[in-house]
Amino acid sequence: MSDPILVAENLSLSFGEVRALDGVDVTIEAGEIRCLAGENGSGKSTFVKIVSGVYVPSQGTVTVGGAPLTHHDPREAISAGVQVIYQDLSLFDHLSVAENIAINVMLHEGTRYVRRSRMHAIAREQLERMGVELPLDEPVGSLSMANKQLVAIARALSMDAKVLFMDEPTTAITTKEVDRLLTIVQDLKARGLSIVFISHKLDEVFEIADTITIFRDGRKVGDFPASELDNDSLSFHMTGREVLHKPYEREPRDDDGASTPLLQITNLTKEPHYRDVSLEVRPGDVVGLTGLLGAGRTELALSLFGLNRPESGTVTVQGSKVDIREPWDAIDLGIALVPENRALQGLFSSTSIGKNISSTRLDALLTKLRLVDGKAERELAHRTVHEAGVNNKNIDALVGNLSGGNAQKVVIGKWMATEPTVFILDSPTVGIDIGSKAEIYDRIHELARSGKGVILISDEPDEILVNCNKVLVMHEGDVIARYDDADRKAPDFKERLAKVISDPQSVRAAHQGAA
Amino acid sequence: MKKISPFQAVMHRRATTMEKYLTVIIIVYVAVVSIKNPLFFTAETAFDMVRSGSGTMLLALGVLLVLVSGGIDVSFPAVAVVSAYLAILTVDRTGIDSLWLALAVSIAIGILLGAFNALLIHFLKLPTLIVTLGTGSVFHGLMAVVFGTDDFTTGEMPQSLLDFGNASLMTVTDAATGQRYSLTIFLPIVILAIVGVWFLLNRTMLGRSIYAIGSNEESASRLGVSLLRTKLFIYTFVGGMAGLMGIILFSELKNANPTATLIGSELMVIAAVVIGGAKLTGGEGTVLGTILGVVTIQLFQQTLVLLGLSTLWSQVFFGSVLLFSLAVMYRRQRLADRRNLVFTAA
Numbered sequence: 001m002s003d004p005i006l007v008a009e010n011l012s013l014s015f016g017e018v019r020a021l022d023g024v025d026v027t028i029e030a031g032e033i034r035c036l037a038g039e040n041g042s043g044k045s046t047f048v049k050i051v052s053g054v055y056v057p058s059q060g061t062v063t064v065g066g067a068p069l070t071h072h073d074p075r076e077a078i079s080a081g082v083q084v085i086y087q088d089l090s091l092f093d094h095l096s097v098a099e100n101i102a103i104n105v106m107l108h109e110g111t112r113y114v115r116r117s118r119m120h121a122i123a124r125e126q127l128e129r130m131g132v133e134l135p136l137d138e139p140v141g142s143l144s145m146a147n148k149q150l151v152a153i154a155r156a157l158s159m160d161a162k163v164l165f166m167d168e169p170t171t172a173i174t175t176k177e178v179d180r181l182l183t184i185v186q187d188l189k190a191r192g193l194s195i196v197f198i199s200h201k202l203d204e205v206f207e208i209a210d211t212i213t214i215f216r217d218g219r220k221v222g223d224f225p226a227s228e229l230d231n232d233s234l235s236f237h238m239t240g241r242e243v244l245h246k247p248y249e250r251e252p253r254d255d256d257g258a259s260t261p262l263l264q265i266t267n268l269t270k271e272p273h274y275r276d277v278s279l280e281v282r283p284g285d286v287v288g289l290t291g292l293l294g295a296g297r298t299e300l301a302l303s304l305f306g307l308n309r310p311e312s313g314t315v316t317v318q319g320s321k322v323d324i325r326e327p328w329d330a331i332d333l334g335i336a337l338v339p340e341n342r343a344l345q346g347l348f349s350s351t352s353i354g355k356n357i358s359s360t361r362l363d364a365l366l367t368k369l370r371l372v373d374g375k376a377e378r379e380l381a382h383r384t385v386h387e388a389g390v391n392n393k394n395i396d397a398l399v400g401n402l403s404g405g406n407a408q409k410v411v412i413g414k415w416m417a418t419e420p421t422v423f424i425l426d427s428p429t430v431g432i433d434i435g436s437k438a439e440i441y442d443r444i445h446e447l448a449r450s451g452k453g454v455i456l457i458s459d460e461p462d463e464i465l466v467n468c469n470k471v472l473v474m475h476e477g478d479v480i481a482r483y484d485d486a487d488r489k490a491p492d493f494k495e496r497l498a499k500v501i502s503d504p505q506s507v508r509a510a511h512q513g514a515a
Numbered sequence: 516m517k518k519i520s521p522f523q524a525v526m527h528r529r530a531t532t533m534e535k536y537l538t539v540i541i542i543v544y545v546a547v548v549s550i551k552n553p554l555f556f557t558a559e560t561a562f563d564m565v566r567s568g569s570g571t572m573l574l575a576l577g578v579l580l581v582l583v584s585g586g587i588d589v590s591f592p593a594v595a596v597v598s599a600y601l602a603i604l605t606v607d608r609t610g611i612d613s614l615w616l617a618l619a620v621s622i623a624i625g626i627l628l629g630a631f632n633a634l635l636i637h638f639l640k641l642p643t644l645i646v647t648l649g650t651g652s653v654f655h656g657l658m659a660v661v662f663g664t665d666d667f668t669t670g671e672m673p674q675s676l677l678d679f680g681n682a683s684l685m686t687v688t689d690a691a692t693g694q695r696y697s698l699t700i701f702l703p704i705v706i707l708a709i710v711g712v713w714f715l716l717n718r719t720m721l722g723r724s725i726y727a728i729g730s731n732e733e734s735a736s737r738l739g740v741s742l743l744r745t746k747l748f749i750y751t752f753v754g755g756m757a758g759l760m761g762i763i764l765f766s767e768l769k770n771a772n773p774t775a776t777l778i779g780s781e782l783m784v785i786a787a788v789v790i791g792g793a794k795l796t797g798g799e800g801t802v803l804g805t806i807l808g809v810v811t812i813q814l815f816q817q818t819l820v821l822l823g824l825s826t827l828w829s830q831v832f833f834g835s836v837l838l839f840s841l842a843v844m845y846r847r848q849r850l851a852d853r854r855n856l857v858f859t860a861a
Binding site for chain 2: 075088090091092099104107108111115137298299308
């Protein structure tokens, strides 16, 4: 065995009282794929920032390729061969693909005059190494997320990287794109490059990782062979406790026979997003909507919230036919939506928690003079942060400073405050730690038990399984499978669901065979 | 094979939307004016436009750099007046009646004041608009306090500057009236500045770093682009340009007033650069677009008379073109976003 590429020994770092990292040892071999897992605040990001020279450790050493880092600045780490691709990718949207890839090399060579031919040569060399083709003169801003990621990887490789860290690389790209990414990663590994993924959920990257290093509360829990971990054991190691999600049970209701559904959609169509979608939400229903990226789930949810007007078909709310043209139509009808992109669409990041919460209820908070009643606003905000279990109870704190889980609790809380009859949640637990996840599930169950309806959009079969009593699987705009409560209780349901989601063609073929 | 236009072959890029819009607007306007009034296509019109547009063009090039980097500068009119007035004062007091001395002093003071802006922006981490609004006000106010209305009249102006203002590359004599029109010496200076800024922005690492900073400052600094050094360059460059422009301005006016009000002109210059396609959010902007923007302003200011309209209309025309073209551009973007179900503001 050759020497390890990166050795971190006894790394510690404190921020004030908080011990962000406490005596961590990590060794990464050449040509290894490693995964760093842990909840928010577990120390994995701090670890990466020390190794890449952004933070200076209060104790411990980092050795890259046999030589210890002494200055702890990013330039030193980069020349030693450490490259980090952050989740935001750090690209320049206005500059061309070629320039984005070549800028690193040119900056470090001290280039003064830019030649387009040289820029193209650097970019082409890196892209060829990865075996991909991209339009070199296009501005990066016009590329898809997956292609942006490839540009970021090409740029990292251009600096002679020995070990490449990638922060949550698969959250924003489709399954097909993930496959392409993983192929490229395997290929890089075969050439002796080490790749370290940072992730907090069991997903595709775990499958190709050799070893998974788990962090919790600033310490390393241990190194585990990827093959020995499953969802439950990973959760256990990450949280230090057994996390059990109790599946949702819809109890039979007295009015089941007679009542009209809360929401009924019939043959709803909006090309090219989705077509002929029918579904029914009765009191107490949690309807799961799943499928690969591009299935049309989010587009359907936006239609129900007045942001993507359908072309044909009908929507009926509590028995009467409705035309939802704008979000406030939806709100008046008692429909609420937790959008897919929390930071950009769900919150006013630079305003306080309290103002975010009251934003959905301002109509109900008016005094006789039609001014906002400050006292009532604060009361509502206080009540909501407590009910929603936001960790920061100071309603004047900025929402932008909350962690993902707590920010999502604010989003859910502000919509709960409108007392919706149909609550649509689009991928509500993406990027959220396990503890907050369980609390969000509890709230969904609670709402459904009180006789309201929920539509839950999710990628994860596990999430669908513990929350929904009805499931629709979509693919490229079509509903390709439906399951009811009885299906769900079958012991092999999770496997069946996962298969339908990942291989929709099989169901389509079966349908065509039957027809 | 992909088809490549001649423009693309030379510039290695496609023309931006705003460049296309402006070109069309300019062609249509020129066609209308020349049909209405044959006097349009004369040396007089062309020479007048060059003379009055030179200062604006120099300032616009400086502003382009600032906008590309994601900042904004409103202090340059004050910087121009301070630098040029102090330069003329220096020439007057030392008795060395030299254009070169005046230019050197004026540009040096412009650079100094620009560096002051850059340091405040970098270390106070304040928005660039606030900093330059403040410094511009201070520079302008100090001139009024120290020098009052103590201006240099035409008789008191250094001879070298008066000569500079009158110097011409060529002279055309109108056969009918016997009047002589001259093409100002400012033209080669402006052309040199245009070529220089184009080269800087497109062919040097420094220029590309300015685009990178404007595109994403955080990412640029992660890659090792020095924010302090780049910003120092940008704001000293605008300062230097303002210093040069100040001398040109006073030479052309043939007097120098310490409180000469260029106020209001800064927004006109910024508007010219914006209409040329530079975004206030940074990362975008081209030299060609800036030239077209300045030409549009100059056309309206100099040639509306030929249509029988007072020059007061020029602001109305320019404002309308600005609103119309940007509205069309942003609306197209918004519709595209809406179709793709993107609901975030660009």
